[in-house]
Amino acid sequence: MARPRLAILTSGGDAPGMNAAIRAATLVALAHNATVLGVEQGYRGLINGDFRPLEAHDVVELVRAGGTALGTARCPEFRERAVRDVARRRLRDARIDHVLVIGGNGSLAGAHALGDPHEQLEDWPVRVIGLPASIDNDVGTTSLAIGVDTAMNTIVEACDRIADTATAHHRTFIVEVMGRDCGYLAMAAGIGAGANLVLFREAGLALDGLVDAVCDTVAQAARRPNHRALILKSEGVEVPVEQLKAAVNARLAAAGEDAIEAELRVTVLGHVVRGGRPSALDRLMASRLAHAGVLALLDGAGDQMVAWQPGRPPARATRTAVDPRCWLVPLADVLAETQALHDGTSPQAQWRVKVFDALEGVLNRG
Numbered sequence: 081m082a083r084p085r086l087a088i089l090t091s092g093g094d095a096p097g098m099n100a101a102i103r104a105a106t107l108v109a110l111a112h113n114a115t116v117l118g119v120e121q122g123y124r125g126l127i128n129g130d131f132r133p134l135e136a137h138d139v140v141e142l143v144r145a146g147g148t149a150l151g152t153a154r155c156p157e158f159r160e161r162a163v164r165d166v167a168r169r170r171l172r173d174a175r176i177d178h179v180l181v182i183g184g185n186g187s188l189a190g191a192h193a194l195g196d197p198h199e200q201l202e203d204w205p206v207r208v209i210g211l212p213a214s215i216d217n218d219v220g221t222t223s224l225a226i227g228v229d230t231a232m233n234t235i236v237e238a239c240d241r242i243a244d245t246a247t248a249h250h251r252t253f254i255v256e257v258m259g260r261d262c263g264y265l266a267m268a269a270g271i272g273a274g275a276n277l278v279l280f281r282e283a284g285l286a287l288d289g290l291v292d293a294v295c296d297t298v299a300q301a302a303r304r305p306n307h308r309a310l311i312l313k314s315e316g317v318e319v320p321v322e323q324l325k326a327a328v329n330a331r332l333a334a335a336g337e338d339a340i341e342a343e344l345r346v347t348v349l350g351h352v353v354r355g356g357r358p359s360a361l362d363r364l365m366a367s368r369l370a371h372a373g374v375l376a377l378l379d380g381a382g383d384q385m386v387a388w389q390p391g392r393p394p395a396r397a398t399r400t401a402v403d404p405r406c407w408l409v410p411l412a413d414v415l416a417e418t419q420a421l422h423d424g425t426s427p428q429a430q431w432r433v434k435v436f437d438a439l440e441g442v443l444n445r446g
Contacts, residue, residue, distance in 0.1 A: 083113060083114065083115055084109075084112075084113075084114040084115070084177060084178055084378060085114065085115045085116075085117065085174070085175050085176045085177060085178065086105075086109045086114045086115070086116050086117070086176070086178040086179070086180065086374065086377065086378075087116075087117045087118070087119050087126075087131065087171070087174075087176045087178070087179045087180070088102055088105050088106065088116065088117070088118050088119065088134070088150065088179075088180045088182070089118075089119040089122060089123070089125075089126060089150070089179060089180070089181050089182070089183075090102070090122060090148040090150045090151070090152050090181075090182045090183060090187075090213070091122035091152055091153075091155070091181060091182070091183040091186070091187035091190065092122070092152060092154075092183040092184045092185075092186050092187040092213075092214070093152070093183075093184060093214065093215070093354065094146075094147045094148050094152055094227075094354055095184075095213040095214060095215050095225070095226050095227025095228075095230075095231075095354065096146045096215075096226075096227045096230035096231070096354070096355070096356055096357065096358035096359070096362055097213065097226040097227050097230065097358040097359075097362035097363060097365065097366035098147070098148040098182055098213050098226060098227070098366070099142035099143065099144075099145045099146070099147065099148060099149055099358075100142065100143045100226075100358055100362065100363045100366040100370075101182050101211055101213070101226060101366040101367065101369060101370040102118070102134075102139055102142055102148070102149060102150060102182070102370075103139040103140065103142040103143050103367070103370075104366065104367035104368075104370035104371055104374075105180050105370040105371075105373065105374050106134045106135075106136070106138070106139045107136060107139065107140075108370065108371050108374045108375065109374050109378070110135070110136060112374070112375075112378055114178070114374075114378065115133070116133070116134040116135075117131040117132060117133055117134060117174065117176060118131070118132050118133075118134045118138075118149075118150045119131060119150060120132065120150060120151050121150075121151040121152065121153040122150075122151070122152045122153045122154075122155060122187070123153075123155035123158045123167070123187075123190055124153040124154075124155045125150075125151070125153070126167045126170060126171075127155070127157075127158070127163060127166050127167050127170065128170075129170040129173065129174065131174055131176070143358075143363055143367075144357055144358075145357065146230075146354075146355050146356050146357055146358060147355070148182075152183075155190075158190050158193070159193070161199065164193055164194055164199065165199070165201075167194065168194070168199075168200070168201050168204065168206065169201070171204065171206050172201060172203070172204035177205070177206055177207065178206070178207050178208075178209075178378065179191070179194065179195075179206060179207070179208045179209075180208075180209055180210075180370070180373055180374065180377065181194075181208060181209070181210045181211070182210075182211045182213045182226070182370075183210070183211075183214070184212070184213060184214030184216070184218070184219055184225070185214070185218065185219060185415070185418050187210070187213075188210045188212070188219065188385060188411060188414055188415065188418075189415055191208045191209075191210040191383075191385075191411060192208075192210075192383060192411035192412060192414075192415060194206065194208050195207060195208030195382050195383040195411070196383070197383070206382075207377055207380070207381065207382030207383075208382055208383060209373045209374075209376055209377045209381060209382065209384055209385070209386065210373075210384070210385040210386070210411060210414070211226065211366075211369045211370060211373050211385065211386055212225040212226060212369075212385060212386075212387065212388070212414075213225055213226035213227055213366075214226075214227060214228070215227040215228055215230075215231035215258060215265065215353060215354060216228075216258065216259050216260055216261075216262045216264065216265060217262060217264040217265065218259075218260065218261060218262035218264070218421055218422065219385075219414065219418055219421075220413075220414050220415070220416070220417025220418035220419075220420065220421050220426065220428070221385070221387045221390050221394050221397070221407075221409045221413060221414050221417050222385070222387035222388045222389075222390060222409075222414075223387075223388055223389045223390055223391055224365065224388050225388075226362055226365060226366045226369065227354075227358070227362060228264075228265070228362075229359045229361040229362050229365075230356060230357075230358045230359045230362045231258070231265055231353045231354070232265060232268055232269045232272060233359055234349075234352065234353050234355075234356055235255075235257050235265065235269035235272075235273065235312075235349065236269050236272040236273045238255070238347075238349055238352070239255060239269070239273035239274075239275065239310060239312070240273065242255060242310065242347060243273070243274070243308070243310050246308035246309070246310060247306045247308045249308075249343070250306065250307035250308055250343070251307075251308060251343045251344070251345050252294075252297070252298050252301060252308065252309040252310075252311065252343065252344050252345070253308075253309070253310055253311065253345050253346070253347060254294070254311045254313055254321055254324065254325060254344065254345070254346050254347070255310065255311065255312050255313065255346075255347045255348075255349060256312075256313045256314075256315055256321045256346070256347070256348045256349065256350075257269065257312060257313070257314060257315065257349050257353060258314075258315055258349070258350070258351075258353045258354070259280070259281075259314040259315050259316050260315060260316050261281065261316050261421075261422040262281075262314075262316065262422070262429075263278075263280025263281050263282050263283075263314040263316055263317075263432075264432060265314065265353070266278050266279070266280050266312045266313065266314035267280055267314075267432065267436045269312060270312040271439060273310065273312070274310070275310045275311060275312045276297050276300070276301065276309045276310055276311060277293055277294065277297040277309070277311045277312070278311075278312045278313075278314075278436070279293065279294075279311065279312070279313040279314065279317050280313075280314040280316065280317065280436075281314055281316035281317050281318070282424060282429060282432070282433050283433070285317075286319075287319050287323075287324070287327060290317070290319055290324055290327075291324070291327045291328055291331050294311060294324065294328045295328060295331055295332060297309050297311060298328070298332070298342045298344075301342075302341075302342065321346050321348060322346060325344050325346050328344060329344060365388055368388075368403050368405065368406060369386045369388060369406060371402065371403065371406075372386045372400045372402055372403045372406035372408075373386045375402050376400060376408055381408060383410065383412075384408045384409060384411060385408070385409050385410075385411055385414045386406050386407070386408060386409075387406070387407045387408075387409050387414070388405060388406065389405040389406075389407075390407055390409070391428070392427070392428075393407055393409075394409050394413050394417070395413075396409065396410050396413055397409045397413075
């Protein structure tokens with residue numbers, strides 16, 4: 081029986097814990113007598129055939145490192161069948177028959193297309209398994225994605241520091257965090273940081289509603305001894321943060337004699353949230369997801385994602401034999417649920433908003 085050859089690929093936005101997944105996947109595969117190759121620069125490297133062998137000494141220290149040692153790149157042309165066929169021929173030429181893809185929505189869409197049984201080369205079919213890695217936590221069917229916990233900790237730590245300055249100078253800070261189409265990071269970090277207000281896309285507020293919420297928070301802060309307020313805004317809220325600041329200042333100034341004196345400052349955390357050493361949870365979860373993913377591949381599974389403890393397992397999900405918290409879910413179902421998360425029709429997205437509304441009393445609004 082031929083020795084299996086497994087390629088590991090990271091794609092899309094980097095997330096803390098990707099390296100821990102690379103490490104675990106490599107060590108597990110080697111322990112099961114597989115040859116392991118890393119794909120440089122995501123799907124672009126796959127198209128170019130940029131493979132390099134991975135041995136234990138190449139990955140043993142990766143568990144502590146942020147980012148991805150294999151690199152990553154956007155590759156929109158991978159949506160084209162002809163480009164994917166080039167990638168399949170590269171895999172055939174390198175005798176690679178198993179691929180582990182670590183990434184978010186776009187990466188998993190690429191994994192689903194690459195592993196499509198209707199597109200396989202007749203002489204070299206390839207099995208593909210995905211692992212969810214996205215700091216936005218916007219991948220369907222998994223309760224957490226690799227990188228989320230570290231990103232939340234980074235936001236909370238930054239907000240703690242900003243809150244010190246806000247208190248010292250009696251200021252209101254609007255802190256914008258990453259999140260794109262999903263407000264999870266802002267919602268969860270807002271509670272952890274003791275924010276006074278959280279603005280997220282799923283609430284559906286237009287500019288006037290956002291200004292109302294901020295002005296109300298500023299007015300409440302003015303009644304407290306320290307006069308400070310901390311507001312988290314998800315980047316998914318379409319109103320730019322500087323436009324929001326200007327509109328709030330204009331509203332406050334228009335109040336005339338009744339105007340509240342407030343000094344608004346803006347901090348955009350941006351890509352700071354992506355970086356840094358992964359938390360213990362991200363290291364552990366990434367390693368367990370990778371372990372389950374490699375064993376599933378070597379056992380003949382394909383076109384699936386390993387989900388971490390889905391709150392309500394999808395109908396076609398199956399619990400892995402090696403880890404009770406890891407479930408295999410068809411990639412088609414993952415992508416459908418991810419789209420529902422983004423457009424707000426997913427029960428999970430609706431549950432998040434409902435729970436956040438119920439927990440609003442935890443925010444320091446008084």
